[in-house]
Amino acid sequence: MQLLEKNEKYEQYYLAALPVVTTYIFELKKQWKKFVIFTIMAISFVILLSHLPYALIPDNPLPDTQADYFQSGLNFIILLTIFGACFFFSGIICSEYSEKTGFITFPIINKYKLVVGKYLGALTLMIGVIAAFYIALGVLGIYWYGGPINYRYYYSFGIALLYLIAVSSFVTFFSSFMKSVNMTIVTTIMLLLIANMIIDSLVILLYPEFEPIYSLNHNSQLISYILVEDFPTKLEDRYEDLEFRNFHRRIWLTPTIEGAITIFLLYTVICLIVAAIIFKRRQL
Amino acid sequence: METDKLNRIAEEKSSIGPIEKVGTGLKTVMRLENLTKKFGSFIAVNNINIEVYEGETIGLVGPNGAGKTTTIKMIAKLLRPTSGKILVLNKAGKLQALNGNDKDLVRFGFLIDQPFFYDMTAYQILRYFARSQNYQKEKINSRIDELLKLFKLFKWKHEKVNTFSKGMRQKMGIIQSILVDPQIIILDEPQTGLDPKARIEIRATIRELQKLGKTIFVASHMLHEISEVCDKIALINNGKIVAFDTIENLEKNLKEKELHCQLLYPIPHKDLESTIDRINQKLEHYANHNIEVPTPEHNHSVKYNPEEQNFTIYYDGKRESRGEILEILMSEFKSNNKIISFSQPKTSKLEQIYLEMILEDQPRDGGG
Incomplete structure (x- = not known):
């Protein structure tokens, strides 16, 4: 009797998870080509920016330490994450409406399960792209400096993943109410690259002492700055003040570790909750 | 124990039935009760009442903009009714309001608008649809082959659906709607984009499904296309059902002579x-x-x-x-x-x- 109940319960879980799992696998297959393109791009950029300049130009000195080498190599990761997230996640919700696909063909299925499956599938692929970038840079780090890899490099990878999840949630939020995939891609790229930067600059200009803790751009600096051996613990070590004639400007070098993680998590939770609410109310 | 009791009460509240047509033994599988949908001040569907019995084929016929697709989208939960109820048969043989625990409902198959599908092959898409709806794993391949052959798409099994013509995509839409052997099949303008031969095939397929005892709900503006295969016709215009009866009864009322x-x-x-x-x-x-x-x-x-x-x-x-x-x-x-x-x-x-x-x-x- 107990075994029967256990089996029934197992079957219930299985049935509940089935649309998520099948959608997840389908998403992996669906976005496979995109994954290959982005992975090739990621590895190519690592070679182009972190290997060829040192291999081909003899006078170009290598950074002093492996950590410094990684730090300079990781500058491209922000751009890669933003573009990747926009391309992988922009269609998660809006394409189902604009292209009349899954929700239309079997609408009685819990739509959230389809979205969760799609989100996890796209996230897995993007994690793969980011991982390929880190592996390529790591291999080159060993090639130039010898092993082992600086342990802080793994922290950086962890922070990069949190940043990826926050950015992908931000894009998913836009996908929940935008009409088309292309519009979502353009809007989110504009917001994440240009608008964010403009807002940060304005805030810094108006309130020079204020740290833009709300900003994904500002917090993303932690991905490379965490590699600094003496990571600043005091506030005054986290910025540099620039004075030019009467003009004063503060440049923030890094957020705090706790602060950045909290902001990434907040972005993720808020964007996904709002996306879920909009999605629930969205009608065809 | 307490949870079970509460669940039972909740189930009883949301379930009505079993319901039988008096003296006929026919079981109601779907009922639209005072179904209304407004978009602002515009009434797209106005107080519709339709009862569908098991094994019946109902044609929802009306001109463009009459409210057919809106009605079907409400049944598909793609639109929320402004008022009224949609009751559907559940696995326990009772009518259940279409708003809560939909996994208990009998299986539905839908063809709404013209689906564009994903940029994948016909086989990959159909396999995904079948697995998501928990169709028996070992039967999926034979079922896909059977339907692709029936609709003469077998040659294109491993071709991307995005390369298909409009008619082929429509056939794919019909295939996916019947793929998991649903009890209730809802087709919105199934003949759209199809050539005359394919339309005949669609009618033949509907007849085959009728033989299997499926309940079919077809919306169309092409009356002559579906009148041949429907047991009853619901004429809809301006969001209202202007007539709902068997074709014979409707003809009797007509100025036919x-x-x-x-x-x-x-x-x-x-x-x-x-x-x-x-x-x-x-x-x-x-x-x-x-x-x-x-x-x-x-x-x-x-x-x-x-x-x-x-x-x-x-x-x-x-x-x-x-x-x-x-x-x-x-x-x-x-x-x-x-x-x-x-x-x-x-x-x-x-x-x-x-x-x-x-x-x-x-x-x-x-x-x-």
Whole structure:
């Protein structure tokens, strides 16, 4: 009797998870080509920016330490994450409406399960792209400096993943109410690259002492700055003040570790909750 | 224990039934109760009531913008009704409101609008749809092959659906709607984009599904396309059901017994009234008194259309009457006019009902 109940319960879980799992696998297959393109791009950029300049130009000195080498190599990761997230996640919700696909063909299925499956599938692929970038840079780090890899490099990878999840949630939020995939891609790229930067600059200009803790751009600096051996613990070590004639400007070098993680998590939770609410109310 | 009790109460609250059509043993599988959908002040669906019994094929017919697709989208939960209820049979054999625990409902198959699908092969897409809906894993491949062969898409099994023609995609839409062997199949304009041969195949498929005891709900603006395969027709216009009955019953109510008589020249205006009165008197004997002639100002069986210079005659439908009516008309017009055609309307009887029932309502903008 107990075994029967256990089996029934197992079957219930299985049935509940089935649309998520099948959608997840389908998403992996669906976005496979995109994954290959982005992975090739990621590895190519690592070679182009972190290997060829040192291999081909003899006078170009290598950074002093492996950590410094990684730090300079990781500058491209922000751009890669933003573009990747926009391309992988922009269609998660809006394409189902604009292209009349899954929700239309079997609408009685819990739509959230389809979205969760799609989100996890796209996230897995993007994690793969980011991982390929880190592996390529790591291999080159060993090639130039010898092993082992600086342990802080793994922290950086962890922070990069949190940043990826926050950015992908931000894009998913836009996908929940935008009409088309292309519009979502353009809007989110504009917001994440240009608008964010403009807002940060304005805030810094108006309130020079204020740290833009709300900003994904500002917090993303932690991905490379965490590699600094003496990571600043005091506030005054986290910025540099620039004075030019009467003009004063503060440049923030890094957020705090706790602060950045909290902001990434907040972005993720808020964007996904709002996306879920909009999605629930969205009608065809 | 307490949870079980609460669950039972919740289930009882959301379930109604089992419901049987009195004396027939027919089980209701779907019921639309006072279903209404408003978009702002615009009423797209107005208080619709339809009961669908197991194994029936219902045709929801109406012009573009009548409210067909909106009704179907509400059944598919793609739109929320403004008011009213949709009750669907659940696995326990009861009617359940379509708003909560949908996993307990019997299986549905949908074809809504024209699906574009994903940029994948026909096989990959169908396999995904089947697995997501928990279709038996070991039967999926044979089921996909069977349906692709039936709809003559087997050659393209491993081709990307994005390269398919409109008609092929529509066939894919129909395949996915019946893929998991659903009990209720809902098809919205299944003939869209299909050539005549494919339309015949769709009708044949619907007949096959009928034989399997499936309940089918087909929406279309092409009445003649679906009237052949439907047990009942629901005529919808301006969001309202203007008639819902079997085709035979609908035809009975129709001004079906009709003749058209075309003249060579128009009747001069000064003679018009007297001529029509005279013809009316002469044809009084053949008039069909069971019907309501759509000429409210003259309760007569003859209607003259001066622009097209033709008569519409509503008669008793007897074969011998037709000849006698022709003789009367020929004698009436032999001196100063000529009859150039005398015939029954070319349109089918059902189409006449359809046209007459929606005639008084103005067509609206909107999507189905």
